[in-house]
Amino acid sequence: MKSRSVVARVVAAAALAVSALTLAPQTASAARTYPLGVVARDYYFTGVPSRLPEGQYSMRFFNLGSEPHVLVAINLGPECSESLSTAEVAIDFLEGIESEEDFLAACPGSSFAGAVFAPPGGRSSGPLSLAPGRTLVFCPIPDSMWTPHHELGMINFIDVVDLPGGF
Numbered sequence: 516m517k518s519r520s521v522v523a524r525v526v527a528a529a530a531l532a533v534s535a536l537t538l539a540p541q542t543a544s545a546a547r548t549y550p551l552g553v554v555a556r557d558y559y560f561t562g563v564p565s566r567l568p569e570g571q572y573s574m575r576f577f578n579l580g581s582e583p584h585v586l587v588a589i590n591l592g593p594e595c596s597e598s599l600s601t602a603e604v605a606i607d608f609l610e611g612i613e614s615e616e617d618f619l620a621a622c623p624g625s626s627f628a629g630a631v632f633a634p635p636g637g638r639s640s641g642p643l644s645l646a647p648g649r650t651l652v653f654c655p656i657p658d659s660m661w662t663p664h665h666e667l668g669m670i671n672f673i674d675v676v677d678l679p680g681g682f
């Protein structure tokens with residue numbers, strides 16, 4: 516009899532644990548992921564909103580161009596949010612940047628938001644994590660003349676707003 520009650524308690528505890536696990540994603544509304552479709556062409560992005568709430572996004576990336584394209588997104592720290600005020604200024608800044616580490620060192624408080632790559636005619640998907648402030652989106656892949664695509668127009672900013680409770 517005693518062993519049966521132990522089994523019953525274990526089963527009850529396991530059931531509680533399972534219900535806690537299955538309830539967790541529903542109660543954590545801030546962890547919801549929103550879809551975001553972006554198209555890359557030679558040489559511009561379409562579908563990159565100029566303004567979005569902070570949060571987690573799931574990017575679908577379609578390359579309708581004739582060259583490979585990547586979308587790199589970096590949440591700018593406070594300093595670079597101000598100093599990189601236009602695409603022209605950001606393009607000049609990116610000339611001195613060799614790597615993601617370089618970028619993060621030159622822009623304190625910045626963070627990697629996400630990246631997706633697709634070959635010509637290809638598609639891919641990946642997470643995008645937007646933090647409040649400004650996010651820089653660009654494609655640094657060079658064309659046949661070694662000009663980075665972001666200098667040809669593949670550069671965008673997203674103003675990321677802090678929206679309590681998501682949207």
Ligand SMILES: [Cu+2]
Nearest residue numbers: 584654656664
């Ligand atoms: Cu590109």
